[in-house]
Amino acid sequence: MPHRYFTTQITNGRAVLEGEDAHHLAHVMRARLGEQVVLCDGHATEYTATITGFGADCVEFSVEEGYPTAAEPRLELTLFAACPKQDKLEQILQHGTELGVTHFVPFFSRYCIAAPKNEAQKNLRYNRIVREAAKQAGRGVLPDVALPLPDFGAVCRALPGYDAALFFYECGGMPLRAALAPFVRAAEAEQDAARADGCGAKDEVRSSHRPRIALITGAEGGFSPAEAQAAADAGARTVGLGPRILRCETAPLAALAAVLALSGDLE
Amino acid sequence: MPHRYFTTQITNGRAVLEGEDAHHLAHVMRARLGEQVVLCDGHATEYTATITGFGADCVEFSVEEGYPTAAEPRLELTLFAACPKQDKLEQILQHGTELGVTHFVPFFSRYCIAAPKNEAQKNLRYNRIVREAAKQAGRGVLPDVALPLPDFGAVCRALPGYDAALFFYECGGMPLRAALAPFVRAAEAEQDAARADGCGAKDEVRSSHRPRIALITGAEGGFSPAEAQAAADAGARTVGLGPRILRCETAPLAALAAVLALSGDLE
Numbered sequence: 001m002p003h004r005y006f007t008t009q010i011t012n013g014r015a016v017l018e019g020e021d022a023h024h025l026a027h028v029m030r031a032r033l034g035e036q037v038v039l040c041d042g043h044a045t046e047y048t049a050t051i052t053g054f055g056a057d058c059v060e061f062s063v064e065e066g067y068p069t070a071a072e073p074r075l076e077l078t079l080f081a082a083c084p085k086q087d088k089l090e091q092i093l094q095h096g097t098e099l100g101v102t103h104f105v106p107f108f109s110r111y112c113i114a115a116p117k118n119e120a121q122k123n124l125r126y127n128r129i130v131r132e133a134a135k136q137a138g139r140g141v142l143p144d145v146a147l148p149l150p151d152f153g154a155v156c157r158a159l160p161g162y163d164a165a166l167f168f169y170e171c172g173g174m175p176l177r178a179a180l181a182p183f184v185r186a187a188e189a190e191q192d193a194a195r196a197d198g199c200g201a202k203d204e205v206r207s208s209h210r211p212r213i214a215l216i217t218g219a220e221g222g223f224s225p226a227e228a229q230a231a232a233d234a235g236a237r238t239v240g241l242g243p244r245i246l247r248c249e250t251a252p253l254a255a256l257a258a259v260l261a262l263s264g265d266l267e
Numbered sequence: 268m269p270h271r272y273f274t275t276q277i278t279n280g281r282a283v284l285e286g287e288d289a290h291h292l293a294h295v296m297r298a299r300l301g302e303q304v305v306l307c308d309g310h311a312t313e314y315t316a317t318i319t320g321f322g323a324d325c326v327e328f329s330v331e332e333g334y335p336t337a338a339e340p341r342l343e344l345t346l347f348a349a350c351p352k353q354d355k356l357e358q359i360l361q362h363g364t365e366l367g368v369t370h371f372v373p374f375f376s377r378y379c380i381a382a383p384k385n386e387a388q389k390n391l392r393y394n395r396i397v398r399e400a401a402k403q404a405g406r407g408v409l410p411d412v413a414l415p416l417p418d419f420g421a422v423c424r425a426l427p428g429y430d431a432a433l434f435f436y437e438c439g440g441m442p443l444r445a446a447l448a449p450f451v452r453a454a455e456a457e458q459d460a461a462r463a464d465g466c467g468a469k470d471e472v473r474s475s476h477r478p479r480i481a482l483i484t485g486a487e488g489g490f491s492p493a494e495a496q497a498a499a500d501a502g503a504r505t506v507g508l509g510p511r512i513l514r515c516e517t518a519p520l521a522a523l524a525a526v527l528a529l530s531g532d533l534e
Contacts, residue, residue, distance in 0.1 A: 071510040095517045100509075137511045175534035217496045242367075242533040243338040253517070254377045257524035258533050266441035266509045266525050 002048075003029060004038045004135055006142050006220065015039050015049055015061040024061045025051075031059070042142035044069045049175025069140025073265035075183060076210045078103040078154050078162065081148040081252050082219035083114045083148055088249040093126055096145050097133035099256045102263065107149035107159070116148065123147050152227045155216060156234035165214040165236035168255050171237030171247070176255075180262050183211045215259065217252040269315075270296060271305045271402055273409050282306050282316055282328040289326045292318075298326070305505045309409035310335045336356060336407025343477045345370040345429065348519050349420050349486035350381045355516040360393055364400035364410050367532065371397065371424070374416035378488025381417065412509035419494045422483060423501035427485055432481040432503035434435050435522050437489045437512070440505030443522075447529050450478045482526065484519040 005025065009016040017039070023033045031051055039049045039061065046069050051063035079101045081092050083169050091150075093104055104126070108116060126145040146180060151157055159165040166179055216236065232238055241254055260266040272292065276283040277415050284292060284306070292298045296320055306316045306328065341372035345366045347357050360371055371393070375383060393412040399411050416422055424431045433446055483503065490498075499505055508521055527533040 066403070073509075088464060095520075098511055098513050098517050099521060100511055137513070139511060175531070176528065177531070177534065240534055242340075242527065244365055244367055244406060246365050247362070248403070250365050250520070252529075253362075253520055253523040254533065257521040260509065260521075260527035261443065261525035261528045263442070264442070266521065267444065267507055 002037050004040060004146050006040050006042045006131065006135065007134060008041060010039060010041055010047060010063060010066075011062055013107050015047065015063045017061070017201075019060045020059060025059050026054055039063060039067070040053065040069065040140055040142075044096040046140060050162045059119055059184055065190045071138050073100040073260060073263065074210060075259065075265065076212045076224060077101045078105060078212065078214045079256070080105045080149075080158075080216040082107055082109045082212060082217065082223075082248070083112055083116075084219050084248045085114050085135075089126070090129055092252050093129050093145060094133045095253050097130045097258060098137040099137075099140065099253065100260060101256065102141055102143050104143060105147040105149060105155070106145070107152065107155050109155075109219060110224040110227055112219045113221065114219065116123070116150070119148055142213075152223075156230050156236075157206055159214060159231075159234045161212070161218060162214040163211040165216065165231070165234070166255070166259070167216045167223075167228070167231040167236035167238045168184055168218070168251060169228055169238050170240075171228070172219065172240035174240075176239045176241075176258055177262055179237040179239050180259060183213065184263050210260050213259065215252065215255050217255055218248060220248050269304050269453055271307060272424065273307050273309045273398070273402065277306060277308055277314060277330060277333075280330055282314065282330045284328070285324060285347070288526060292326050293321055293353075299323075300431070303426060304328075306330060306331070307336065307407055307409075311339050311407040311444060313407060332489075333423060338405050338407045340367040340527055340530065342526065342532065343383075344479045344523065344526070345372060345477045345479065346370045346519055346523070347374055347425075347481060347492075349374055349376045349484065349515070350379055351486050351515045352381050356393070357438045358516050359519050360396050360412060361400045363521050363523060364406065364451045365395045366520065367406075367527060368523065369408055369411040371410060372416060373412070373423070374419065374422050376419040376422075376486060377491040377494055379486045382487065383417070384435075386415055395468050403422050419490075419497060423497050426481060426501045426503055428479070430478040432483065432498070433484045433526070434490075434495070434498040434503035434505045435485070435506075435508055435518060436495055436498075436505050437494070439507035441507075441523055443506045443508075444529055446504040446506050447480075447526060450480065451530050455490040455508065462491040475518040480526065482519065482522050484522055485515060487515050 005021045007017050035051050039047045045066040047063040047066045049063045052062050053060040079096050083106050130143045272288045277329050306314045312333040314330040314333045316330045320327040320330050346363050350373050367465045405480050
């Protein structure tokens with residue numbers, strides 16, 4: 001499998017890779033003129049690229065026509081994750097990127113034990129982590145990590161921008177299957193339609209509107225009853241993750257894998 | 268929520284807790300005579316227990332009639348996990364216990380980077396980890412961790428003991444949904460039957476035969492083609508986890524959450 005890199009510098013059949021990635025390709029991988037890699041623009045289009053030159057701090061390529069990546073889920077997933085203690089957010093970012101999250105939005109809530117500290121600096125590291133994880137996972141989209149929202153009210157105010165918001169509540173709620181049903185059915189119908197047209201089903205579905213789904217998971221202390229009510233008032237569907245008590249770093253991954261399994265995006 | 272402890276010493280309306288758990292209850296929680304806790308026998312029966320006495324290294328209880336735990340999934344899950352590097356197996360054990368695994372069977376395979384070393388000693392630590400995780404997650408069954416199997420042939424020889432074996436292959440396979448369909452349908456039919464009888468559906472399903480499902484996931488290097496063939500020859504269903512490349516510590520958790528979501532055990 002050829003190596004993959006993200007770059008935004010792709011125009012008119014030429015592309016350039018700079019910085020650490022260029023160093024990695026030229027000096028760690030010891031790539032040579034004429035070798036091929038996959039370049040991804042970070043917005044779900046990939047290119048087969050042939051090395052045409054090495055600069056002081058860059059690698060140059062000629063690129064063929066782009067094609068849509070096959071690695072992105074049918075749903076565009078945003079994970080709102082309450083800030084946990086220690087380095088647990090890094091685990092959530094890494095594994096969430098592998099599973100298919102596009103946007104991460106950390107936030108502070110009533111029962112968070114962690115408090116805001118050096119958030120701008122941490123955010124740089126968090127975005128480096130998802131960039132590396134996206135490369136390794138073969139993602140077609142480069143996920144981003146927002147600066148943390150200061151309280152749960154800010155999370156609720158962001159929810160109208162999504163087709164559905166799933167509030168994962170430790171006190172339980174409706175089955176995830178029921179909360180996701182409209183989107184799963186819509187995706188299946190689109191696939192059937194694409195199949196009937198004789199088109200590649202996956203590409204058809206991916207090029208059409210992707211439902212934007214927000215997943216909201218808590219920190220060590222869970223959510224307060226007032227926060228649960230605020231989420232419901234903001235239109236989120238309250239869902240449970242079963243009778244076993246999941247840690248705050250396990251819950252988002254279980255929630256993501258469950259959503260992807262039910263939407264047919266984990267097969 | 269009352270505190271929960273595992274003990275096998277429950278007979279004739281009396282129970283005893285010894286060792287670290289007794290110390291924790293008496294000296295960390297500073298429990299008093301007459302206070303109630305939940306005791307679990309580790310085999311899916313729970314008891315409401317009232318403290319009747321404190322010994323030198325034990326706590327004594329009177330217990331009410333036992334009731335089946337509500338926290339165990341409909342499927343009995345065994346996770347065969349190839350041994351990864353460093354402490355990643357500990358993460359898999361901890362999160363797998365929270366999600367609902369009953370038996371863990373580590374194994375070495377062709378592309379494992381880790382090699383067997385002090386396995387008996389590590390096994391003691393691993394079983395302590397799942398015991399603590401089971402308590403925190405509110406499990407009704409105390410999971411166990413086997414000593415690692417020396418090669419993939421030993422994994423294949425163990426598979427006839429299961430109702431189904433799912434071989435999670437990085438090169439893809441059938442959709443998990445299709446592989447699990449017979450068990451999901453059987454569980455739903457049992458639930459419907461129990462509902463028609465006017466009984467508590469969950470208890471009915473849990474008291475009947477629980478399908479035993481084996482999940483098999485690889486280490487950093489994945490599986491060799493010969494191992495994939497051997498798994499298929501041993502009757503395992505080869506399934507994929509989607510087009511994104513999951514790390515070896517992410518794959519088992521994604522596989523577990525996906526199985527539980529599809530079987531209705533994550534709601």
